[in-house]
Amino acid sequence: MSEAAAANTASGYNFAYLDEQTKRMIRRAILKAVAIPGYQVPFGSREMPLPYGWGTGGIQVTASIIGRDDRLKVIDQGADDTTNAVSIRSFFARTADVATTTRTEEATIVQTRHRIPETPLAAGQIIVYQVPIPEPLRWLEPRESETRKMHALAEYGAMHVRLYEDIARFGRITTAYDYPVLVNGRYMMRPSPIPKFDNPKMDMSPALQLFGAGREKRIYAVPPHTRVRSLDFDDHPFAVERWDESCALCGSRESFLDEIITDDRGTRMFVCSDTDYCAERRDRREAAE
Amino acid sequence: MYVAVKGGEAAITAAHRLLAEARRGDPEVPELTIAQIEQQMSLAVDRVMTEGSVYDRALAALAIKQARGDLIEAIFLLRAYRTTLPRLAVTEPIDTGRAAVRRRISATFKDIPGGQILGPTFDYTHRLLDFALAAEERREGAATTAPSPPPLPSPAGPAVGPLPRVSTLLGDQGLIEPAADPPAGEPGDLTREPLSFPASRDLRLQNLARGDEGFLLALGYSTQRGYARNHPFAGEIRIGEVEVEIVPAELGFPVVIGEITVTECEMVNQFKGSATAPPQFTRGYGLTFGEGERKAMAMALVDRAMRADELDEEIAAPAQDAEFVLYHSDNVEASGFVQHLKLPHYVDFQSELNLIRRLRAEAETRREAAE
Numbered sequence: 001m002s003e004a005a006a007a008n009t010a011s012g013y014n015f016a017y018l019d020e021q022t023k024r025m026i027r028r029a030i031l032k033a034v035a036i037p038g039y040q041v042p043f044g045s046r047e048m049p050l051p052y053g054w055g056t057g058g059i060q061v062t063a064s065i066i067g068r069d070d071r072l073k074v075i076d077q078g079a080d081d082t083t084n085a086v087s088i089r090s091f092f093a094r095t096a097d098v099a100t101t102t103r104t105e106e107a108t109i110v111q112t113r114h115r116i117p118e119t120p121l122a123a124g125q126i127i128v129y130q131v132p133i134p135e136p137l138r139w140l141e142p143r144e145s146e147t148r149k150m151h152a153l154a155e156y157g158a159m160h161v162r163l164y165e166d167i168a169r170f171g172r173i174t175t176a177y178d179y180p181v182l183v184n185g186r187y188m189m190r191p192s193p194i195p196k197f198d199n200p201k202m203d204m205s206p207a208l209q210l211f212g213a214g215r216e217k218r219i220y221a222v223p224p225h226t227r228v229r230s231l232d233f234d235d236h237p238f239a240v241e242r243w244d245e246s247c248a249l250c251g252s253r254e255s256f257l258d259e260i261i262t263d264d265r266g267t268r269m270f271v272c273s274d275t276d277y278c279a280e281r282r283d284r285r286e287a288a289e
Numbered sequence: 290m291y292v293a294v295k296g297g298e299a300a301i302t303a304a305h306r307l308l309a310e311a312r313r314g315d316p317e318v319p320e321l322t323i324a325q326i327e328q329q330m331s332l333a334v335d336r337v338m339t340e341g342s343v344y345d346r347a348l349a350a351l352a353i354k355q356a357r358g359d360l361i362e363a364i365f366l367l368r369a370y371r372t373t374l375p376r377l378a379v380t381e382p383i384d385t386g387r388a389a390v391r392r393r394i395s396a397t398f399k400d401i402p403g404g405q406i407l408g409p410t411f412d413y414t415h416r417l418l419d420f421a422l423a424a425e426e427r428r429e430g431a432a433t434t435a436p437s438p439p440p441l442p443s444p445a446g447p448a449v450g451p452l453p454r455v456s457t458l459l460g461d462q463g464l465i466e467p468a469a470d471p472p473a474g475e476p477g478d479l480t481r482e483p484l485s486f487p488a489s490r491d492l493r494l495q496n497l498a499r500g501d502e503g504f505l506l507a508l509g510y511s512t513q514r515g516y517a518r519n520h521p522f523a524g525e526i527r528i529g530e531v532e533v534e535i536v537p538a539e540l541g542f543p544v545v546i547g548e549i550t551v552t553e554c555e556m557v558n559q560f561k562g563s564a565t566a567p568p569q570f571t572r573g574y575g576l577t578f579g580e581g582e583r584k585a586m587a588m589a590l591v592d593r594a595m596r597a598d599e600l601d602e603e604i605a606a607p608a609q610d611a612e613f614v615l616y617h618s619d620n621v622e623a624s625g626f627v628q629h630l631k632l633p634h635y636v637d638f639q640s641e642l643n644l645i646r647r648l649r650a651e652a653e654t655r656r657e658a659a660e
Contacts, residue, residue, distance in 0.1 A: 013373065042483040049369040052625030054632065077636045084632050086297040114636045132629070143612055145486045170648055176640035195640040215622050217483035241643045258635050259642065273636055 016063040016096040022046055026064035026219070030210060033221035038183030039151070040134050045217040055088055056214030058111050058130035065126065065210075066092065066109060071099045073107035078115035078256065078273035085113070102276050114177075116198040118255045118277040121207035123224065129192040131213035134220065136180045136190040156188050159231065167236055176241070182229045183222055191228075197240045197256050202228040245270040250281035312357045326350040335550075335579025336360055340620065341367030342480070342499050343374075344549050344578050361501075365621045372480070379475050381534040381543050385553045385576075387451045388529035395455045396523040397557060403452035408528060410582075455525040456555045456572065465557060465570040488611055493595055494588075498576060500618030502584040508608045509590035517594045517606035520559035521573065528552045528580055552577045554585035558593050561600065571600060 014020065022044075029043035048056040066072065072092055076085040080102040088111060089100050101107050104119040113130040121127060137147045140158045150156070159180055166174045179196035183189045191199060192211060202209060202222060209222040222228055232238035246253045248269040255277060257270040272278035313320065327334055327350040337349040341364045349367060356362035392408025395401050407413075459465040469490055476491040484492060497505060512519060530550050534543035554575040562568035573593025575585035594608035607613050617623065 017373075019373070019375075042485065044481045044483055047368045047372045047480065047621065051365070051628065052622045053627075053629030054625060056625075077633045081297045082633055083297040083301055086301060090298075113632075114634070132626070144616075145612065171651060172648075174644060174648070176644045177637040193634075193637050195636055197640070215626055241640065243643075256636065256639075258639055273639075 013095055015068075016066050016092065017049070018046065018060065018063045023064040026060055029219045030061065030064065030221065033210070033219050034208070034223050036187070037222055037226050038181075038187030038189040038220060040213075040218040040220045042217055043219050045214045048214065050087070050091065052215040053132060054084060055111070055113060055130040057212030057216075057219070058113070058128045058214075059088060059091065059212075060214060061128045061210050061212035061219065062092065062109060062111050063096070065128075066096055066098060068096075068098065070108045071101050071106055073101050073104060073110045073276075074112075075110065075115060075117070075274075075276075076113040077258075078117070079275040081275065103280075104276055114193050114195075115256070115273060116194055116201045118252075118272070118274040119280075120201070121205055123206040125207040127207055127209050129194075129209065129211045131190070131192045131211045131216075131218070134190055134211065134213040134216050134218040136188045151187060154186065156182075159188065163231060164233070167233070173232070173236065179238075180231050182231060184226050185229075188231075189220060189222075189228075195241070195256060196230065196238075199228070199230045199238070200240065204228075243270060247272045247278060250278045250285070252278070252281060312355070321354060323347055323350045323354060326353050332580060333358075333360060333363075335577070335581055336502060336584070337363045337367055338579055339577040339581050339584065340364045340499055340501065341371065343367050343371045361620050361624050365624070368621055378535045378537075380546075381536060382471065383531045383533060383549075383551065385527060385529070385531055385551065386454050386457070388527060388531045388551070388553075390452055390527050390529035392528040393452060393525065394523070394527075395525045397455060397525075401455060401458070401525075409580075452527075454527075454555065456557070459524070459557065459570065463567075463569070466572060468572065484615060486612055487598070488615060490592075490596075493611065493615065494574065494576075494592060496615045496618055497588045497591060500588070501620035501623070502581075502587070504618050504620070504623075505584060505587040505591050508594075508614065509587035511606065512590050512594050512608045517597065517602075517609045519571075519573075519590075519593050521590055521593065522557045523586065524555045524557035526552070526554045526582060526585065528582070550579050552579065552581045552585045554582070554589045556586075556589040556593055571596070 016023075018026070025044055029041045033039065033041045045057065046060060048059055050056055050059060062072070072089065073080065074085045074089040074092075076082040079085065080089075092098055093100055104110065104117040105122070107125065109126050109128060110117065110121070111128040111130070116127065135144070135147050137150055137156075137159065140162060141147050141150065150158070163173050163175075166172065175196065177195045178190055178193040179199055181189050181191055181199060181202065191202060204225055204227065205222070206224050208224055211220045211222075213219070230238040243253075243257045245257060247255060247257060249271050252272055255272045255274055258273045260269050260271060261267070262269055272281075327346050330350070330353065333353055334346050334349045337352055337360055338344055338346065341349065341352070343349070348370065349363065352363035352366040353360065356366060390403075390406060392410060393403070393406045395405065456465055456468070460467060472489060472491045477489060477495070479492050479495055484496070488496070511517070513521070528550070530548050532545045533547050533549055534545050536543050552575075556573035556575070558571045558573055560568040560570050571593065573589040573591075573596075575588030575590075575592065577585050577588070591608050591614060594606070595611050595614060597604050597609040598611075602609070604610060
């Protein structure tokens with residue numbers, strides 16, 4: 001037994017923090033979510049030692065599916081070393097003693113906040129999204145009792161009207177992130193606050209996609225090879241944003257770029273938000289030279 | 290060079306060290322003990338136990354110490370600990386009618402059987418800073434003995450014998466609606482099952498008992514100012530010790546496993562009659578661990594307001610809207626989500642930035658074309 005595992009046993013908490021009964025309850029919710037793609041399954045979300053809104057849903061999903069042989073990658077804003085990603089990764093290193101990685105290809109589970117990695121996910125991988133507000137209709141209807149009815153009846157006209165109003169007012173749809181999608185032609189789903197740039201990666205992905213909302217006590221899923229269509233209109237097809245710049249570090253023109261202000265005169269540089277993707281491209285370039 | 294996202298791990302470790310230092314304060318000043326907090330910050334302990342949903346004075350005191358006196362943070366610590374505890378049994382309902390009462394007042398009757406008992410209360414104190422407390426501290430430091438206060442005029446201990454509840458006295462004459470039947474089977478537990486609507490009263494009361502005192506205070510206050518006015522009277526407020534009993538399966542009869550202090554508030558509210566039932570007063574109920582009179586009263590007001598649907602009242606005010614109240618009462622949920630705005634949102638912000646630039650460029654092009 002490694003030193004960390006011994007300390008873990010000594011701390012008096014179960015493997016991956018949650019007790020086995022709770023994990024079983026969450027797994028049942030996950031199975032139901034996989035069986036009904038895009039449908040929000042209520043579950044008995046537990047109070048975690050991390051604050052609500054900081055990934056408690058994703059953490060509970062990960063804790064329920066992780067095993068000793070898994071390799072976990074945690075990202076926030078696409079980066080492995082943002083503070084909250086560091087905190088969640090060390091939570092699992094501490095309570096489950098699992099191997100962690102920053103390499104997307106090496107990970108069996110990727111827990112994420114606000115991004116999908118640029119490197120395409122493969123069959124067998126699971127991506128776990130941290131979800132703040134799971135209900136796509138929430139800004140249109142604040143009542144849960146109403147929105148559940150709207151989903152049951154597939155009554156999604158209100159969302160189309162909202163998108164249409166954007167076009168009437170601004171000439172385009174002005175939702176830049178958390179852009180609503182229709183899963184498997186049935187349930188409208190919030191992809192969590194990923195940029196709409198990432199939406200196409202969800203469509204027909206060979207990886208299993210799980211979504212956990214701890215505070216709101218909901219789990220939903222997109223099984224592998226499932227249609228995920230971003231809402232649009234025939235004359236205003238869905239399109240992702242592009243940058244005029246390329247990454248200042250790796251030169252990528254395909255990735256999502258973060259804008260960094262480098263001095264007080266407003267000088268800016270653009271770099272990949274996905275740190276692993278960027279570092280790997282740089283390594284490959286160096287190796288080629 | 291771009292370093293902002295690097296070094297998260299080292300920064301976190303350093304922040305934790307700084308926090309430990311800040312918590313301790315000046316090492317020249319003696320460290321607070323858990324026993325001191327438990328004894329001398331007892332109302333803070335009571336609030337943390339109530340909203341943290343764990344009756345354990347020592348753990349609550351530890352949480353307060355660890356949280357540097359931030360009670361919501363202390364409640365969070367206790368809740369996170371509570372999640373890991375096994376559920377061993379469901380207790381019998383506590384009987385506050387049999388409580389060893391140390392405070393008991395009614396605003397509805399001048400005198401009641403058993404009498405009014407003020408007990409240790411801030412009511413009727415003049416809120417003048419007592420500089421003698423600061424002076425005593427200095428004397429204690431100099432190890433001199435303070436003159437002992439005069440003895441209390443009457444036995445200060447709890448009143449002996451059970452005191453009938455005011456609501457029972459009213460109920461005997463049919464003037465107030467009967468207390469709600471207990472739920473069939475075990476009461477619900479919203480820490481195990483997600484809340485769904487309409488929520489039953491046991492779950493509503495559990496939510497309010499765990500709910501933030503400040504939030505309930507403001508909502509209760511709003512009902513008094515006309516947002517769902519329901520004419521409340523403080524029928525009775527009592528603070529005392531009650532026995533907690535469980536019925537072990539192998540015994541089949543109740544066994545006392547301990548004693549807890551609770552504060553109970555029974556509001557007597559406006560009456561309503563119908564074709565079939567004569568007018569009767571209605572009830573609102575509040576209960577907290579320890580001494581939590583303000584919270585118990587606010588809770589009773591909000592409980593009554595949320596019964597609007599059941600009592601056929603128009604739902605027009607926030608306090609009557611169960612979805613609004615129950616989804617926003619929890620300070621651990623609220624504190625986490627409000628403060629998650631501190632987490633990085635670069636990616637979403639970048640998307641908005643791109644969008645707003647594009648919209649501005651388009652507007653500019655249109656203006657130029659128009660000129």
